[in-house]
Amino acid sequence: MAGKTLYDKLWDAHVVRQEEDGTALIYIDRQLLHEVTSPQAFEGLRLAHRKPWRVETNLATCDHNVPTTELKGGPETIEDPVSRTQVITLGKNAQEFGITEFGMGDPRQGIVHVVGPEEGATLPGMTVVCGDSHTATHGALGALAHGIGTSEVEHVMATQCLIQKKMKNMLIKIDGKLQAGVTPKDVVLAIIGKIGTAGGTGCAMEFGGQVFRDMSVEGRMTVCNMAIEAGARVGLVGVDEKTVEYVKGRPFAPKGEMWDLAVEAWKDLHSDDDAKFDIVVEMDGSTIEPQVSWGTSPEMVLDINGMVPNPDKETDPVKANGIRRALDYMGLKADMPVKDIPVEYVFIGSCTNSRIEDLRAAASVLKGKKISDKVELAIAVPGSGLVKQQAEQEGLDKIFIEAGFEWRNPGCSMCLAMNADRLPAGKHCASTSNRNFEGRQGAGGRTHLVSPEMAAAAAVAGHFVDVRDYL
Amino acid sequence: MDKFVKLTAIVAPMDRANVDTDAIIPKQFLKSIKRSGFGPNLFDEWRYEDVGQPDADNSGRPLRKDFVLNQPRYQGAKILLTRENFGCGSSREHAPWALKDYGFDVIISPSYADIFFNNSFKNGILPIILDDKTVDELFQEVYASEGYQLTVDLDAQQIIKPNGEAIAFEVDSFRRHCLLHGLDDIGLTLQHQNDIKSYEEKRKQQAPWLFA
Ligand code: SF4
Numbered sequence: 001m002a003g004k005t006l007y008d009k010l011w012d013a014h015v016v017r018q019e020e021d022g023t024a025l026i027y028i029d030r031q032l033l034h035e036v037t038s039p040q041a042f043e044g045l046r047l048a049h050r051k052p053w054r055v056e057t058n059l060a061t062c063d064h065n066v067p068t069t070e071l072k073g074g075p076e077t078i079e080d081p082v083s084r085t086q087v088i089t090l091g092k093n094a095q096e097f098g099i100t101e102f103g104m105g106d107p108r109q110g111i112v113h114v115v116g117p118e119e120g121a122t123l124p125g126m127t128v129v130c131g132d133s134h135t136a137t138h139g140a141l142g143a144l145a146h147g148i149g150t151s152e153v154e155h156v157m158a159t160q161c162l163i164q165k166k167m168k169n170m171l172i173k174i175d176g177k178l179q180a181g182v183t184p185k186d187v188v189l190a191i192i193g194k195i196g197t198a199g200g201t202g203c204a205m206e207f208g209g210q211v212f213r214d215m216s217v218e219g220r221m222t223v224c225n226m227a228i229e230a231g232a233r234v235g236l237v238g239v240d241e242k243t244v245e246y247v248k249g250r251p252f253a254p255k256g257e258m259w260d261l262a263v264e265a266w267k268d269l270h271s272d273d274d275a276k277f278d279i280v281v282e283m284d285g286s287t288i289e290p291q292v293s294w295g296t297s298p299e300m301v302l303d304i305n306g307m308v309p310n311p312d313k314e315t316d317p318v319k320a321n322g323i324r325r326a327l328d329y330m331g332l333k334a335d336m337p338v339k340d341i342p343v344e345y346v347f348i349g350s351c352t353n354s355r356i357e358d359l360r361a362a363a364s365v366l367k368g369k370k371i372s373d374k375v376e377l378a379i380a381v382p383g384s385g386l387v388k389q390q391a392e393q394e395g396l397d398k399i400f401i402e403a404g405f406e407w408r409n410p411g412c413s414m415c416l417a418m419n420a421d422r423l424p425a426g427k428h429c430a431s432t433s434n435r436n437f438e439g440r441q442g443a444g445g446r447t448h449l450v451s452p453e454m455a456a457a458a459a460v461a462g463h464f465v466d467v468r469d470y471l
Numbered sequence: 472m473d474k475f476v477k478l479t480a481i482v483a484p485m486d487r488a489n490v491d492t493d494a495i496i497p498k499q500f501l502k503s504i505k506r507s508g509f510g511p512n513l514f515d516e517w518r519y520e521d522v523g524q525p526d527a528d529n530s531g532r533p534l535r536k537d538f539v540l541n542q543p544r545y546q547g548a549k550i551l552l553t554r555e556n557f558g559c560g561s562s563r564e565h566a567p568w569a570l571k572d573y574g575f576d577v578i579i580s581p582s583y584a585d586i587f588f589n590n591s592f593k594n595g596i597l598p599i600i601l602d603d604k605t606v607d608e609l610f611q612e613v614y615a616s617e618g619y620q621l622t623v624d625l626d627a628q629q630i631i632k633p634n635g636e637a638i639a640f641e642v643d644s645f646r647r648h649c650l651l652h653g654l655d656d657i658g659l660t661l662q663h664q665n666d667i668k669s670y671e672e673k674r675k676q677q678a679p680w681l682f683a
Contacts, residue, residue, distance in 0.1 A: 014678075016670045025660060027670055039504035047507055048472065050657070051665075082502055091503050143615065151656070159660040161667060216580055254680035264678045408556050 003272025005169045007204040007239050009270075010144035014127050016161055026231075029126040030371040033060040033099070033153070034112045035090035036418070037131030041154035042093040052097055053160040058464040060094045060101040062087045063111045066231035068381050068408035075104055082421060101426065110410040113137040113351035117221065118120025119251025124239045124266045128157055134351050136227040142239035148230065167234065168278040170203035171271075174211040176285035181468040183361065184219035185353060186449035187211060188226040189291035193301040195281055199401055200232030203279065206271060207237050211285040217246040218357045226434050229298040230274070238270030245310065262379050292338050292464050293436050293449040295326035295353065296326045300436075301449070302338050304466045306419045310334035323432065329438055330446050331426065339464050342374065345429035346405075347441070347457040348452055349381030350415035353432035358452040359391045363399040365456035365470055372462030373403035378405045379421065381413040417442045430458040472595045474653035478576055480549035480624040483539055484613045490553060491560030492587060498561075500525050509565060514540065524633040540573075544617045548623060550577040552609055557598075559589025567594040577623050579613075581606050592646045597625060599640045625651060630683035 024454050038060070045051070062075070066085035075091060077134040078084040087104065093388040102108040113134050129135060131153045138145035139415070146162065156162055166327035184460065192199070205227045212220060212274040221239045227235030245252050252454075254262045265382055268291060271277075288321060289303035295462070302308070311327070316318040326336060332341065347360050348354070348383055359382060371378050380400045382388035388410055391397055397407045414421040415433040417440075423429045423443025432441075436447035452457065457467040481595065497515050503525050511529040516522070518540060520533035534541045540548070551570070557580045558566060566592045570578070578598045591598045602608075612632070613619045622631040625647060630638040649655070652661070676683045 013674075016667045025663060025666070027667070027674070040506045043504075043506050048657070085504060123681075126681070148675075155657050155660065157669065158657045159664075160671075161660055163656065163660070254683065258680040258683055262678070265678060 002276045003273040003274040004273040005277060006142065006206055006236050006269060007144070007167070007169055007234070008275070009127065012060065012168055013125070014144065016323075018335050022165050022300055026127060027160055028156050028160055029057060030116070030122055030128045031058045031153070032116050032121070032130040032135070033058060033090070033094075033154050034064060034111045034132065035062045035467060036064045037087040037150050038153055039086065039089050040150050041131070041134055041371070042097065043156040043159060044151075045097070048398055050158045052099070052251070057160070058099045058157065059116070059119070060099050060435065061088060061109050061112055061115050062090050062104060062350065063410075064412045064416065066104055066164040066409070066411040067419055068379070068411045068413045068421055071105060071409060079420070083316040086393070103193040105388060107385035109356065110382070110387065111351045112223065113388065113414055114354060114383030115223075117246075118250070120247055121251035122263070123253065124243055124269050127162075129162060133228045133233075136233065136235040137221050137225040139227070139352060140217060140237050142232060142237065144236070161297055165254075166190060168203045169276070170200055170205045170232065170279040170281070172205060172207050172276040172281050172283070173209040174207070174263070174283045174285045175209040176287075177209065177214070178211060178285050178288060178347070179468070180287050181453065182290060183453060184215055184222040184287055186291045187285070188223045189293065189298070189301045189449060190288045192226065192298045193291070193470050194232045194283065197229060198231045199205060199281075199300045200227060200230040203232050204234040204236060205230065205232035206277075207235065208271065210318075211286070212237055214347070216357060217242050218355045221355070222352055222358075226298070229434055231445050240270070241264045248262065253264055290451065290454050290467055291449075292341070292454065293447070294330065294332060294338060294341070295323070296329055296438050297326070298434070298436060298449060299324055304338055304454070304464060306338050308332050308334060308336045308338065313369055313406060319406045334382075339466075342428055342463050343430045343448075343458040343461075344374065344376050344427045345423055346371070346375060346378035346455050347381070347414045347423075347429055347431040348379070348455050349408075349413050350381070350410065350431075350433035351412075351451050352384065353436045354381060354383030354387065354410075356387050356390050358432065359396050360394070360454040362456040363396045363465060365453050366403040366405070366422065366460065367399050369403055369460045371459040374462035375459055376427070378459045379408050379414065380405045381408040382410050382412050405459070414441050416440060423447070423452055426459045430455040430464070472653050472655040475576060475595060475597055475625055475628065475650045476621065479572070479620055479623045480576070481545060482546050482550045482552050482609070482613050482619055482621050483545040483548035484610055485539055485551060485553040486610060489556045490561055490564050492558055492566040493560050494565065495558065495561070495566040497523070499523070501563060501565055506565070506568045507571035507572055510574070513569040513573040514538070521681060549574055550579065550621055550623065552606070552613060553573045553578065553580045554606070555581040555603075557583050557643060558591070559584040562586045562590075564590050564670075566595070567591045571596055579606065579609065581622035592650065595653070597623065597650060599623070599630070601638065601640060603665070605638060616632055625662070
């Protein structure tokens with residue numbers, strides 16, 4: 001019998017029952033909640049007089065709508081009425097149903113996908129759901145993590161189960177050693193550039209090979225975070241000693257005897273050597289260059305030394321049209337060097353790149369330098385209150401501020417501009433976030449997805465540059 | 472979800488075809504964080520002289536006297552009689568939420584838009600399909616006698632008129648089962664609660680730290 005993939009193992013361990021057509025009830029170990037996708041789910045429970053099945057498996061925090069400038073007080077001080085209502089409602093719902101919430105001003109508050117792993121609330125071997133597509137992030141710990149819709153949020157709260165069909169197994173195998181200055185963000189952008197935004201549709205996407213073994217757990221989170229941008233609802237990395245080391249001692253992690261039992265069980269959380277994948281994509285890590293997205297889809301990405309594509313050289317008319325539209329929206333010329341793209345805004349943050357290692361990496365580039373006077377606004381937004389505290393203990397805030405950055409409070413911020421942080425129309429932004437769709441960071445805004453190091457270097461230069469020249 | 476077995480109630484005639492979901496509940500109400508409380512804004516533009524706002528008090532708003540739901544003889548109606556392609560337009564689930572919250576449990580029409588049709592069942596509303604001729608006759612009878620009531624019997628799959636005459640209707644057997652027993656997706660899953668509980672018992676042995 002062929003071995004099992006990590007996904008097979010996680011799936012098998014969570015099947016409550018399976019129908020003949022393959023539809024299964026999957027048991028959920030942890031649900032994370034935030035203010036945008038939960039209100040109607042709570043409302044549904046109330047209307048049906050239902051209670052959460054295991055209330056302690058839910059954990060809530062507010063992130064999309066919270067201000068990142070200095071807090072004037074609690075949620076009632078948020079200016080936008082819709083944002084204010086959503087944040088206040090989450091607090092009320094959490095209280096009514098007895099769910100732990102990290103609210104505004106709590107040092108543990110932050111972006112839901114930063115908070116979960118940081119608290120040890122998402123653990124290897126768990127099934128994790130959240131009403132948010134970037135839930136794939138948690139797969140970096142060897143957890144099976146799905147993004148779900150609001151009616152599913154309610155379903156999981158009420159039944160502890162999700163209705164699912166099993167996906168296909170896909171392996172992205174990258175061996176070799178990354179060059180200095182090439183980061184997990186560059187790796188995942190390069191993957192998306194290669195397989196496209198639908199490359200992983202219908203698959204659980206496991207990342208394997210030396211590059212991921214060498215990568216830190218936070219780096220693996222950056223990669224899994226963007227599995228969804230490659231079409232996969234689920235990203236995964238097998239558990240190793242680094243994973244165990246990362247989880248150890250975190251507030252929600254098991255303790256004492258339980259810890260030993262858990263670690264023993266987690267040893268099996270990797271794909272067997274003879275496991276069979278439906279799709280395998282191999283890449284050579286040593287050839288990956290720092291990446292910059294030029295267009296309006298994450299697959300429109302280039303090496304830093306590349307040229308913006310020319311639609312006239314594209315033979316597929318649909319693609320050529322896509323290129324033309326993107327060039328127009330982004331205000332770029334065909335064949336221009338990526339390095340000539342100006343940078344007017346810089347955003348370091350989001351659930352992709354707002355952890356302590358990301359801030360350290362950006363600060364190491366910024367240290368002793370000033371941002372270009374062509375840059376109108378550069379903001380650094382830590383992923384959680386605890387990341388912010390840690391960064392301040394290390395003096396990173398000073399490096400950012402001295403370089404000319406604004407040092408903000410935690411939240412989703414300019415990743416999707418639901419709060420007051422918006423990218424103005426026509427401006428180019430070097431952004432460490434995950435989506436460069438039209439209007440994502442603000443109506444008419446022009447997003448370029450990059451690593452924290454590349455964002456910092458672009459801030460200093462006022463246009464995109466090869467961070468390797470700054471090391 | 473509430474059960475639906477049998478109901479006798481006043482019928483409100485909405486003599487229009489292609490009633491779309493934006494008419495059922497206008498778009499400004501989608502910003503809400505709720506799925507209840509849409510009843511006062513059902514058919515907002517047709518019902519009131521002014522423009523409704525989310526979270527505003529609707530009690531003092533000027534009513535359009537000629538609109539069917541504002542007429543005294545149709546107060547308390549739980550059955551909506553209407554024309555073809557009811558619920559077309561955007562897929563908003565707010566439309567059945569609003570109809571249900573207002574008090575409608577049954578809709579009778581020659582046809583419905585697909586998504587709306589499905590959303591109705593999910594929210595405990597029974598959308599009945601009858602042929603044009605039968606619908607026409609019902610309209611005439613409703614107009615002719617004030618206080619006109621129908622009995623809708625889902626178990627027997629028939630509508631009974633005040634004169635005792637019965638009209639049979641078709642309904643998908645799975646949908647019927649769900650409505651009769653008050654089962655939504657959650658309700659269905661909860662039918663397997665013993666499976667969930669035995670899974671938990673087994674899992675507690677294997678991974679006790681997940682239950683600590
Ligand atoms: S940081 Fe951006 S992508 Fe991540 S959860 Fe917030 S809005 Fe979504």
